Amino acid sequence: MKLTGKDAVARLATSGCTLVLSFILTVGAASAQDKTYTMKMTLPTLNDPSHAFAKNYAEALEKDSGGRIKAQIFPASQLGPIPRQIEGTQFGSIQCALIPPEFFVGVDERFEVMSAPGLVGSIDQGQRLAADPAVRKLMLGLASDKGLHGVALYMNAPSSVISKTPIRHLADFNGKKIRVLASPFQVQPIAKLGATPVAMTLADVVPALQQGAIDGAVGGIVVWTPMHFNDAAKYVTETGQPAVFVVVEVNKQWYDSLPPDLQKIVDDDAAAQQAAIAPVASDIVNKSRKGWTDAGGELISLPPNEQAEMMKTFSTTVAQVAEAKPALNEAYKIVSEAAQRMK
Numbered sequence: 001m002k003l004t005g006k007d008a009v010a011r012l013a014t015s016g017c018t019l020v021l022s023f024i025l026t027v028g029a030a031s032a033q034d035k036t037y038t039m040k041m042t043l044p045t046l047n048d049p050s051h052a053f054a055k056n057y058a059e060a061l062e063k064d065s066g067g068r069i070k071a072q073i074f075p076a077s078q079l080g081p082i083p084r085q086i087e088g089t090q091f092g093s094i095q096c097a098l099i100p101p102e103f104f105v106g107v108d109e110r111f112e113v114m115s116a117p118g119l120v121g122s123i124d125q126g127q128r129l130a131a132d133p134a135v136r137k138l139m140l141g142l143a144s145d146k147g148l149h150g151v152a153l154y155m156n157a158p159s160s161v162i163s164k165t166p167i168r169h170l171a172d173f174n175g176k177k178i179r180v181l182a183s184p185f186q187v188q189p190i191a192k193l194g195a196t197p198v199a200m201t202l203a204d205v206v207p208a209l210q211q212g213a214i215d216g217a218v219g220g221i222v223v224w225t226p227m228h229f230n231d232a233a234k235y236v237t238e239t240g241q242p243a244v245f246v247v248v249e250v251n252k253q254w255y256d257s258l259p260p261d262l263q264k265i266v267d268d269d270a271a272a273q274q275a276a277i278a279p280v281a282s283d284i285v286n287k288s289r290k291g292w293t294d295a296g297g298e299l300i301s302l303p304p305n306e307q308a309e310m311m312k313t314f315s316t317t318v319a320q321v322a323e324a325k326p327a328l329n330e331a332y333k334i335v336s337e338a339a340q341r342m343k
Contacts, residue, residue, distance in 0.1 A: 037258060039071045039250075042085045043098040044202065046076040048222040048288075049156045049281035050098045050246050053273055056280075057248075060269040065262055071096075081201065090147040095254045100156070101139060101247040102183050108142045110331040114153075116185045116322075117241040118315035119339045123285065126155030126243045127278040132338040138331060139247060149255045151270035152248035154277045157285050158240040162224050163216030164209060166298065167237040170306045179205055179217035184321045186218065186242065189314045206232045220244050225288040230297045237300040239307070241314055248274075 041058060043050045051073075058071030079085055079094060082103050088094035090107070102115035120126040129135060130153045140150030161167055161178065174194035180186040182199035190197040198214050202223065208214045209232040216233070223229070224236060248270055255263060293299060302310065322332035 035068065037069050037254070037262065039069055039095040039254075040079070040093075041071055041073045041096040041098065042077075042079045042088070042094050043073075043075050044077045044082050044085070045223060045227075047226040047284075048220070049154075049277060049284050051075050052280050052284065053152075053154065053246070053248070053277055054098055056276070057269060057273045060273065061265065064265045064269055068262060069265070077203070081203065089249055089251050090143075092147075092251050092253050095251050097249050098246050099249075100244055101153075102181055102185070104143065104247070104249075105183065107146050107148070109325070109328055110138070110142055111247070112183045112185055113322075113328065113331045113335045114139065114245040114247075115181065115183055115242050116318040116332065116335070117189050118311055118318055119336065120155070120243050120342065121240060121311075123155055123158065123282050124278065125339070125342045126158075126245070127281070128342045129335070129339050130154050130245060130274065132342070134334050135338050138334050143249065144252065147252050148249040149252045150247060150249055151267055152274040154246055154274050154281070156244045156246045156281060157220040157222040157288075158238070159218050159242050159244055160221055160224070161216050161218055161237045161239055162205075162209075162229055162233050163235045163237065164233045165215070166235045166300055167216065168300055168302070170302065170310060176215040177213070179208065179214045179219075181218075185318055188321055189241075189317045190218070192313050192317050193310070205229070209233050218242075221288045221292060222284055224297075225291040225295070230292065230295050234297045235300060236292060236297060237302065239302065239310065241311070 039061065041054050043054055045051060054073045054075070058073055061069045061071050077085065079088060082099060085094060085097050085099060086104060086107070089097040100115065101111040104111040120129055136153060139153050143150065163176070167173060170193060176195045177198050178190050178195045179200045180190050180197045187197040187199070200208060200214070202219065205217045205219070206229060209217065221236060250266060255266060258266065289299060322329040
């Protein structure tokens with residue numbers, strides 16, 4: 001068919017527009033592929049399993065994204081106290097937080113179920129509990145409508161009680177003021193042992209011990225050793241309770257802004273690091289225990305029959321606490337039933 005001059009010009013114009021549009025789309029796609037995304041990671045501790053997780057996760061993200069995700073790690077509460085870290089992650093000034101889930105109770109009270117004493121008796125059991133599909137689904141989805149996207153859950157370390165005078169028997173708890181978190185799951189079990197629970201942030205523990213405001217504190221050897229708590233107290237009673245878990249939360253708006261391939265990398269790399277953390281956590285716990293005694297501290301274990309008695313007391317008390325709140329009780333049943341399957 002022979003084209004008139006007018007038709008030829010129109011077809012040429014159409015072809016030109018198509019080429020321009022194709023060029024714009026190609027450039028836009030290339031630009032999206034070249035865009036980098038900064039992920040600020042915050043955590044309250046230093047040189048513990050969470051710090052190791054953050055470093056390994058950051059390295060994996062940068063490698064697997066081809067440098068499109070740039071992770072920056074801020075340990076030891078460099079970005080503020082824990083409540084500020086959580087708020088920053090919720091509202092987007094921070095992109096990722098690695099914090100024990102019980103600190104998120106202001107977001108959803110069910111976060112505290114992982115801090116219930118008596119759930120697990122070893123790091124291995126704790127890591128298997130964190131990997132249980134029902135537990136992961138529960139814990140990682142709790143704040144999906146409140147600005148957070150959960151990507152990982154793992155056991156950081158068992159708890160112990162640091163004290164100024166040795167606690168060698170359950171009777172030694174009687175009358176002592178013991179720092180705990182402001183959770184009924186920690187307050188009431190400690191009270192059942194005859195101690196007075198005192199809710200307090202980790203940053204306040206050393207001066208409180210030094211000034212006599214408290215006699216001891218519940219926490220982890222992976223905190224006591226690297227953060228030099230031996231300056232305030234020399235005795236650590238290894239109760240193992242509660243297990244200290246950590247949840248890894250990502251700002252949801254930031255996550256939703258990522259291209260689908262990067263979203264997958266964020267999720268997959270977090271899951272991979274969760275699976276890989278068990279031997280790392282165990283190694284750090286063992287090194288922290290050795291570091292404690294090398295620095296002149298003492299590690300104490302309760303007699304086996306008293307440890308068993310304590311575990312029974314804790315489990316009974318925690319079940320009673322959970323029953324008082326239907327939503328919390330439902331979450332506790334999911335976690336405690338999974339814990340039973342892990343034994």
